Amino acid sequence: MSNKKKVLLAFSGGLDTSYCAIWLAKEKGYEVHTAAVHTGGFNEAEEKALAEKAKNLGIKNHVMLNVEEEFYEKGIKYLIFGNVLKNHTYPLSVSAERVFQAVAIAEYAKEIGADAIAHGSTGAGNDQVRFDLVFNVMAPEMEIITPIRDQKLSREEEVEYLQQNGIDQEWEKAKYSINKGLWGTSVGGAETLTSHLGLPEGAWPTKVSAKEPKTIELHFENGEFVGIDGQIFDPVQAIKELEKIASPYGVGRDIHVGDTIIGIKGRVGFEAAAPMLIIKAHQLLEKHTLGKWQLYWKDQLAEWYGMLMHEGQYLDPVMRNIETFLEDTQKNVSGKVFLKLEPRRFELQGIESENDLMASNFGQYGEMNNAWSGEDVKGFTKILANSMLIQQKVQEQNND
Template identity: 30%
Template sequence: MSDNNGVRKVVLAYSGGLDTSVILAWLRERHQCEVVAFIADLGQGEELDRARDKAYKIGASEVYVEDLREEFARDYVFPVLRANAVYEDGYLLGSAIGRPLISARQIEIARKVGADAVAHGATGKGNDQVRFELAYQALQPDIKIITPWREWDLHSRSELLAFAADHGIPIDRTGSAERPYSVDANLVNTTYEGELLEDPAVPAPNGVFFRVRDLRDAVDEPETVRIGFRAGDPVSIDGEERSPAEVFALLNELASRHGVGRVDMVENRILGMKTRGVYESPGATVLLAAHQALEAMVLDGEVALLKRELMPRYANLVYRGLWFAPERHMLQAAIDYSQTDVTGEVEVALYKGNVTVQRRAAERSRYNRGLVTFEQATSYDLSHPEGYIRMTGLRFRTVPGGSK
């Protein structure tokens, strides 16, 4: 059965896995259209040339494979880091922040090749369908969006496998293809969810994880690392300048050895249901701790308080796919203003899943040892607090009989 719906050419966000491979063939069959596959390298550590060859074999007219790791880290992850953004106290937004970049490049390719539609492989219950499609609409409102998981009659893994077999689609039965759960990886994190992880009362088996070492296998001696920041962004490791993607690659490797960065949580999805997410974010966990430690030296107290109040709102915007929304840009401007003086170096120790800040130094630190020392301070009059205390306590003293 064909249903062209006026679509001539579609750009598909393609991963090489079962879902998007079936989608590629389904698009050609159902819509009788040309399909351009786009494969984004966000640091997932997979062999992307194999995915490219597979897309051509299934019937893609063109395949774009692009290394976006530096852009991802610099223009998407670092702004989130400046905000110290964490969703619901655990999720460091690695997958959530990858979708806007993929979508933006998809739209650029669609314009380049003259496509009139875009498509993605996100399911009908998950968050990513919202993230992809809100980004498409923000960047090109008139683009047609094809959502196979909300349109076709394939509703299970077995039906997808049967479709693949009927259409001669090769299925890689090694690695993640054999795992009974969903896996999504990039430079920032690896996400595991679904199937055997759907019961929050059942611990995630050790075989689930492949990025961060189990604590029992972690290195037995602590290891220190110095992270240099400039205007809120990490720029060096142990005194050596590194590119944004290199910073993550080095810290991912180091933190993983020490069992740093595993999170197992139940979170609220965009569409209202709760889901269990298991995450590994080794380098990002280290950077968050170091960045917060440096901010504590530099930020004005009221600015720091306001920034902490804004963070959950910012994290919610990113999680809900509103990266290109005006309110996210507005919050980002405020956050980036606060980072002007967040320049310095932080030393942390990594050991058995822990990140411990040991030393921090900032170029424009507000920390004044002369004011806080227990020795005789030369620039502080010990009589001054009395006036502050009396004025603050005035409202207590004006209540008849004292405060209840």
Template identity: 30%
Template sequence: MQSSVKKVVLAYSGGLDTSVILRWLQDHYRCEVVTFTADLGQGEELEPARAKAEMMGVKQIFIEDLQEEFVRDFVFPMFRANTLYEGSYLLGTSIARPLIAKRLIEIAQLVGADAVAHGATGKGNDQVRFELSCYALNPHIKVIAPWREWDLDSREKLIEYAEARQIPIPRGKRGEPPYSTDANLLHISYEGKALEDPWVEPDEEMFTRTVSPELAPDKPTYVEIGFERGDAVSVDGERLSPAQLLRRLNDLAGANGVGRLDLVENRFVGMKSRGVYETPGGTVLLAAHRAIESITLDRGAAHLKDELMPRYAELIYNGFWFAPEREMLQALIDRSQENVTGTVRLKLYKGSVQVVGRKSPCTLYSHAFATFEKDTVYNQRDAEGFIRLNALRLRIGALAKELAEK
């Protein structure tokens, strides 16, 4: 089986795990390895990954800034649906995987590779997300998942393997890390090790994108977000690109302690997992988007979107971004956003985000109809027939119950 692979494209971070995987692929499959490192706004210098790959004999190295594509083509479409998995998770890790897989497949085609590889473990969701996306985009591709093949089943064995082959080990990896992290422009996650007991509160020192709400400014920060057809386009009147806009919201929200989440979630593979997330800009963006929809979406459309959202969120969480049912739902969601245009004003204060104003040229909010003062457009007597008709089945049910009890 190993000899059938001639060239493999590896999703490569430059960390311990993927560096060991790189050498393992060379040793085990005797194939050429091409590395692909994606800059999704994780906030880390990526050039060291190039240097390490070169040191390990890699000839073709791809390091790409995908931040704008990530926000424009993945984050924003997801936020048009007000997407939350299990009522609270903004899917920061989930939504990055299909983009990485897409580029893996594109690079494999570009360099003539017959396989791709990833560093996701056999216990988690990411293996499913990567591989479902890869197979959807190229049904002939071979996917190599070393964690499901090798016997390096502990941190100690990884380090031993690295030391025996002169693979540089990042500082701090020799000891037991307190948790694992995954970061991109939308969020940063913390899982495992010190966080595996869901009763234990995470250490404050862990958080990197948000200040503690207790230490946030005593004065609230007001921010205005402009929307066009469901997508945020400006902050405080300044038009920004998708990635610039999310970065600005991250800074504003993080400085006010907004965006922390401590969650026990249900993984697709079956077990429950405790994760802690920081999604400052996304938390504000969700509140703002729901606010602009509140005055621009018809009730039926809004309620239907809310009914479909959990299914849409589950598809993304489980890795079905490129599945036809997700694309069908996306078409419906995008159709609903045609008039979702306007401005929302929010107040950020000590970990909270509060909508305090919304306006739109496409507003369905009518002061003439909604006012509690005297009006000339609404006949209150019409409500009597409306109520009697809606009560008819309830009255019939109550009368039938009376007869049955006699």
């Protein structure tokens, strides 16, 4: 039995985490275990390739932790219920999944009896805070080790160190940094480090290949997206199927600009066809099936929920409180939403629902009043004007 201390490294297989794996073993004497977390961004071939990389680095044990279903049930579902778009733009494609990756890493670290947890984040981004926050809450007894952040290493220094330790391979830096998951794909490059340049067509992972307009029906049941054109799926599969249909149209692309957790402005491109269509369709269905004050308070709490999720504070108990409210509002949010897809744009055409508040017999806006008379409106308007009238008269007297 080994007397070495055990560290679990959150592993992507890239240069940074490869450096961490060797450094933790050689310089710190740890027994290194690695884990990657599947939140919708890996296929079978990629999983095998990552396991092979870990083996070549001499890792004691490597695992892939699949939390795709949990990511939906405990995260994405509420982002849909809340129509969450950070700065009215970004569906939290990467920031939300990072929280669930951190939670899975912390749980597995406890399972294997690790003495420490390591990750390859730099000191310049949001991920370092998200990972550290979760680890500090879920595994406060474990040391958090971050070699890249602490040593402020350059890419060249990392490559040289790996070569010195017998890891001699091509560490070609991709022109664009791509992070793919169930809820969208982020795209970062030289252009997103500026304030004025857009991403070129070649930077986007999915090419615009669909040319003919297409009309589709999205099905919702109690706020959850469950089907397309009459075919019902489980929600995770429904998201994947919609992504296959919509992403070739080039919809759901944008560049998000926002305030990072560490206080600087950040800019990133993203490709999220299914999330954007689902959120916009869900929002339209809610406009028909929820009341004015339900919609108002949902917006307030959902924006707060999205901010806390983005900043890694998912484990705060207030998040469970907001989730309870959001879920309660979805009891009548069922029906179909009709969409038209065209290259680089989509159009919300309308909805069909048994709970459509427009389909009432009380009146048709701008057409006919069935449940009140003109005299009722005169009295209502007179009372409604009272507070403004009183304020105006008092202020006029005081200003004379």
